[in-house]
Amino acid sequence: MGKKISQNEHAIMRRASDIDYDIPLQADSALQRDKLSRKGYTEIAAAALRKVPSSAGLVVSIEGAWGSGKTSALAMIEALLLEDDELAPPLIVHFNPWLVGEKDALLRHFLSRIASAVKLNDHSRDGKKVAKEIKAYAKVFDLVKLIPGAEPWASMIKSVVEAAGEATDTVSEYKTPDVEAYKLRVEEALRRFDRPIIVFIDDIDRLFPLEVFEMVRIIKAVGGLPRIGYVVAWDSAYVSSALERLGVPQAASYLDKIVQVRMPLPNLSLVARRKLINDALDGLDPEALRQRFRNQDNRLGSLYRSGLRDLLDQPRDIARVFNAVRMMEPLLRDEIVFADILGLAALSVKAPAVFDLLRKKPRLFVGTMPDDISLLKNPEDVIKEGAEERRIAFEASGAASAAQRVVHFLFPAWLAPMTVSRSARALMWKAIFPIPQSWPSRCSSA
Numbered sequence: 533m534g535k536k537i538s539q540n541e542h543a544i545m546r547r548a549s550d551i552d553y554d555i556p557l558q559a560d561s562a563l564q565r566d567k568l569s570r571k572g573y574t575e576i577a578a579a580a581l582r583k584v585p586s587s588a589g590l591v592v593s594i595e596g597a598w599g600s601g602k603t604s605a606l607a608m609i610e611a612l613l614l615e616d617d618e619l620a621p622p623l624i625v626h627f628n629p630w631l632v633g634e635k636d637a638l639l640r641h642f643l644s645r646i647a648s649a650v651k652l653n654d655h656s657r658d659g660k661k662v663a664k665e666i667k668a669y670a671k672v673f674d675l676v677k678l679i680p681g682a683e684p685w686a687s688m689i690k691s692v693v694e695a696a697g698e699a700t701d702t703v704s705e706y707k708t709p710d711v712e713a714y715k716l717r718v719e720e721a722l723r724r725f726d727r728p729i730i731v732f733i734d735d736i737d738r739l740f741p742l743e744v745f746e747m748v749r750i751i752k753a754v755g756g757l758p759r760i761g762y763v764v765a766w767d768s769a770y771v772s773s774a775l776e777r778l779g780v781p782q783a784a785s786y787l788d789k790i791v792q793v794r795m796p797l798p799n800l801s802l803v804a805r806r807k808l809i810n811d812a813l814d815g816l817d818p819e820a821l822r823q824r825f826r827n828q829d830n831r832l833g834s835l836y837r838s839g840l841r842d843l844l845d846q847p848r849d850i851a852r853v854f855n856a857v858r859m860m861e862p863l864l865r866d867e868i869v870f871a872d873i874l875g876l877a878a879l880s881v882k883a884p885a886v887f888d889l890l891r892k893k894p895r896l897f898v899g900t901m902p903d904d905i906s907l908l909k910n911p912e913d914v915i916k917e918g919a920e921e922r923r924i925a926f927e928a929s930g931a932a933s934a935a936q937r938v939v940h941f942l943f944p945a946w947l948a949p950m951t952v953s954r955s956a957r958a959l960m961w962k963a964i965f966p967i968p969q970s971w972p973s974r975c976s977s978a
Contacts, residue, residue, distance in 0.1 A: 556603035596797035599848025643670030741774035839937030883929035
């Protein structure tokens, strides 16, 4: 007979099974599942990629902050390219540099991935020729590495070829290749190829700065190859910052030399934001939203308007915050109105420095706590003395104004000490202290 599961264990298992894993859209269903009304945006990108010329290449960048939905946008672009009935479908290649793991191998893996995709998906004579020439080109780049002053060519090529299991007896057989000649052969093969090749490159903004630079250099080196379109998804601010840290001149405008069509993702509209939040609310355990307090729904709407809608400005923010709610709400059920739990969860994810300050120094926000029997200081003075610490915490959040408004909604005392209410102190007491130390201040999805 198996061991019985307690109610507590059952609740924990339920919360874990309901976690939103924030899985991006997939190409086969992306257009049908788009909740952000981005079809028009992705149609513009797809239209540009359909016009990749036979004499040159094209680089399109999908730009947005972390969690803004770049990968889902790539899936929608791919779906649009493949559904076109008038033109022959392009050959789609996916490359994720984050999975390679080593800077020096990026170019080899990149070109080999294109060659392998061509070989696998197009068995025509021209397709085989393209695959063969790109693989040869990849080997040349891998050996040369474009590093001035490298070790003597014969020694370097011998070590690499031996590692590949293709060594012969004498070093003298290895000649310095003419990179430009190999490139011309690739270009000639591509011009004869009757299908455009579209390469989707994702997660560049997850790389370390040196890897970012290497990937940007690769795109610059091969971006002009004919009949190949590149769709790059990145946070342009992070990429520019990485280049600047490495001393790249004019890093801010460097990407303009590489990318022909730069497309910042549109901001998440208030309509889309409200829909995502409503969908997330619908996905919670019904017990979490059961009416327990007077005017409960009104307070939830007030929280949304008071700063929550501005604090949760990316799709991933909403998934992460509601994952935090799933962990937090059962601990506080029947004690605190749901809107306040949601506000605290939002601060824990989007303004962790503020949340930590709330936990460690709650009096900086409410002046006094229920057990402060012998506190000698005036509560108003306590709040005023915490102004600098609060300012530093809010600025660290990256969304200071929205975080301030959410905190003011939950704990109005810190802005207007004379208005501090018993309910605000009770919220601080019940919500901040009972949360176990094991409950993370950052709750991320897989």
